Amino acid sequence: MRILFVGDVMGNAGQEVLEEYLPKLKHLYHPQATIVNGENATKGRGINEKVYKRILSCGADVVTMGNHTWDNAEITDFIQSAKNLVRPANFSAGQVPGIGYTTIKINQQRLAVLNLQGRVFMSPSDDPFAVAKDIISELKKQTNFIFVDFHAETTSEKAAFSWYFDGQVSAVVGTHTHVQTNDARILPQGTAFLSDVGMTGPYDGIIGMKRQNVITRFLNQMPTRFEVDENGRRNLSACVIDINDETGKAKKIKTIQINADHPFMQ
Secondary structure, eight states, rough: OOOEEEBBBBBHHHHHHHHHHHHHHHHHHHHEEEEEOOTTTTSSOOOHHHHHHHHHHHOOSEEOTTTTTTTTHHHHHHGOOTEEEETTTTTOOOTTBBBSEEEEEEETTEEEEEEEEEEEETTTOOOOOHHHHHHHHHHHHTSSSEEEEEOOOOHHHHHHHHHHHHHTEEEEEEEEEOOOSSSSOOTSSSEESOOOOBBBBBSSSBTBOOHHHHHHHHOOOOOOOOOOOOOEEEEEEEEEEEEOTTTTOEEEEEEEEEEEBBOOOO
16 A cells, blocks of 8 residues: 655645646555645635645545644534544544544555644643554554554654554654654654655745744744745645555655755656
8 A cells, every 4th residue: 555645735835736746646656545734725724625625636535634723713614524634633532523533445455544633832632642542442443554644843742652653553744844854764663754744835935934924023023924925936745655555564655845946757
């Protein structure tokens, strides 16, 4: 099984670059499942139904979320019926709408996609380690193919999570920081790990936002409205993971960047 995972889609710029390159990546790598993080997809904050459907039409099978899940109020209008939209499972259990994981059928196998949010320097949430342990225990009754989008701030929390669940899940890939890390690896018990897959959207902004607004905040610490840099060059960040069809353990992980400095090569 091969999984293609695309990092945080940021605003309309991210939607456009996804629309341009996701079909090309799927043609090049032939993944059996495509997962896209869309928590910043609508104007850089959350997601609405129109954008959710656009990401699916680009070729995504599952859309994952993160700490900006509720930033666009429109999500509450459709999240209950959006079976391919997964928000962090460790949001207060039973008290918020939506689902924290889903499974999709791939040939004769099922792939589980689990979304979790870290707690270090993040908004309060339930313990991702404890929540994941219970969910993974149940998922293992159905499948050995389990992909985790761990949406967290610190490399240490992401690494600790991946080592704790090494051999129990197929992959742990981080999102949230918008900067692709250079630590893609297969852990000893067969879990693919990458601290952060990176961002899909503005290439010349600062983590996707207009540079001057962010610089001004650092210069004078005054409140500044952050806006997505929609007009500059674009970037797509992703990774491809190969998983053993018999064991569900990862065999290979490869990072992908498409931008002015890393042009797309057929």
